[in-house]
Amino acid sequence: MSLPRSDYDPRRVCLNPFPDVNLGKHRRTIGIYLAGALFALANWTFLDAAILSAHAHPPYEDPQIPPPVHVTFADWIPGLCSLAGMLVVNLIDKDRIRGEDSGFSGDSGAVWRARLFLFIGFALMAGGLAGSISLLVLKYVLKDYAEQYTYYGYANVSQNVALMLSAIVLWIAQSAQSEYDYNLTL
Amino acid sequence: MAAGLKTVILLSFVLAVGFLLIILSCALWANWLPLLVALTFVLAPLPNALFAHCGADDFSSYGETSAPVDLGRFLTAVVVVTGFALPIVLAHSEVIRPAACAMSIIGGALVYGTIQAYAAAFRQDDEYE
Numbered sequence: 001m002s003l004p005r006s007d008y009d010p011r012r013v014c015l016n017p018f019p020d021v022n023l024g025k026h027r028r029t030i031g032i033y034l035a036g037a038l039f040a041l042a043n044w045t046f047l048d049a050a051i052l053s054a055h056a057h058p059p060y061e062d063p064q065i066p067p068p069v070h071v072t073f074a075d076w077i078p079g080l081c082s083l084a085g086m087l088v089v090n091l092i093d094k095d096r097i098r099g100e101d102s103g104f105s106g107d108s109g110a111v112w113r114a115r116l117f118l119f120i121g122f123a124l125m126a127g128g129l130a131g132s133i134s135l136l137v138l139k140y141v142l143k144d145y146a147e148q149y150t151y152y153g154y155a156n157v158s159q160n161v162a163l164m165l166s167a168i169v170l171w172i173a174q175s176a177q178s179e180y181d182y183n184l185t186l
Numbered sequence: 187m188a189a190g191l192k193t194v195i196l197l198s199f200v201l202a203v204g205f206l207l208i209i210l211s212c213a214l215w216a217n218w219l220p221l222l223v224a225l226t227f228v229l230a231p232l233p234n235a236l237f238a239h240c241g242a243d244d245f246s247s248y249g250e251t252s253a254p255v256d257l258g259r260f261l262t263a264v265v266v267v268t269g270f271a272l273p274i275v276l277a278h279s280e281v282i283r284p285a286a287c288a289m290s291i292i293g294g295a296l297v298y299g300t301i302q303a304y305a306a307a308f309r310q311d312d313e314y315e
Contacts, residue, residue, distance in 0.1 A: 028256075029259060032256050032259045032260055032263070033259055033260075033262070033263040034263070035260060035263070036259065036260040036261065036262065036263025036264045036267070037263045037264075037266070037267045039260070039263075039264055040263065040264040040265075040266075040267035040268050040271065041267055041271065044267070044268065044271035044272075044275060047275060048271075048274075048275045048278055048279070051275055051276075051278075051279045051281075052278060052279045054279075055279040055280060055281065170260070174256065
């Protein structure tokens with residue numbers, strides 16, 4: 001089955017909300033650079049929180065009580081989940097997901113498996129994001145810490161958001177122009 | 187060739203200033219962690235240089251690139267952002283001074299800009315990009 005082009009597909013209800021950005025032949029290059037930058041930014045945001053936690057000290061005029069909370073291994077888990085998810089999503093051959101119309105992947109079992117792995121990858125990323133938000137709420141917000149310490153939780157959430165954005169940008173950048181319509185209406 | 191001897195001298199001068207700034211940012215406060223920035227920016231063009239020859243043979247269509255080239259670009263972006271983020275993170279957690287952070291960032295940007303400008307000026311061109 002080959003899908004009709006989305007411009008005149010009669011089954012479509014909603015119009016395509018994505019703006020038609022045309023960066024020409026450098027679209028792929030720019031997207032990949034942007035994805036790499038987002039990836040590094042995500043990890044450095046979290047590492048900033050971790051290093052800050054390791055060097056944390058109370059303000060000098062206060063009595064020297066130790067900081068009430070540190071970045072522990074539990075804080076690392078959502079980021080590791082997102083990383084694993086991003087790895088899985090990007091390891092998949094994108095021609096496999098499109099199915100029969102790519103010609104050389106006639107085996108429907110391969111398509112099914114590729115989609116299953118894609119689902120696992122996105123589930124890992126979404127799980128990482130959800131885990132970071134729940135960590136922020138349970139470990140930092142509910143305990144009423146000072147803003148200096150809730151920053152650890154916010155850094156964790158922004159790490160996972162940026163990792164997800166990076167994966168999405170990479171995905172869009174790597175799908176060529178002819179597959180653009182299909183991937184956005186997936 | 188348009189880029190001549192003056193370009194070489196100017197670029198080497200800028201490179202020396204960049205390294206001077208980075209080393210000064212370390213030596214003034216006797217804290218040698220910002221030296222990692224110099225290492226990062228020197229390593230930054232390496233992935234593109236390694237993977238540039240993997241893709242784009244004569245038969246691939248115009249503008250089409252392959253996965254190794256993509257990986258090289260991704261790694262380049264990661265390393266460049268790391269170079270800028272490392273001093274900021276170190277300054278944020280008060281390991282180095284803010285002045286050392288600014289100096290090492292400017293020095294690193296000069297070093298990286300020099301490398302890029304050199305590659306752009308003296309490219310053996312018959313390939314675009």
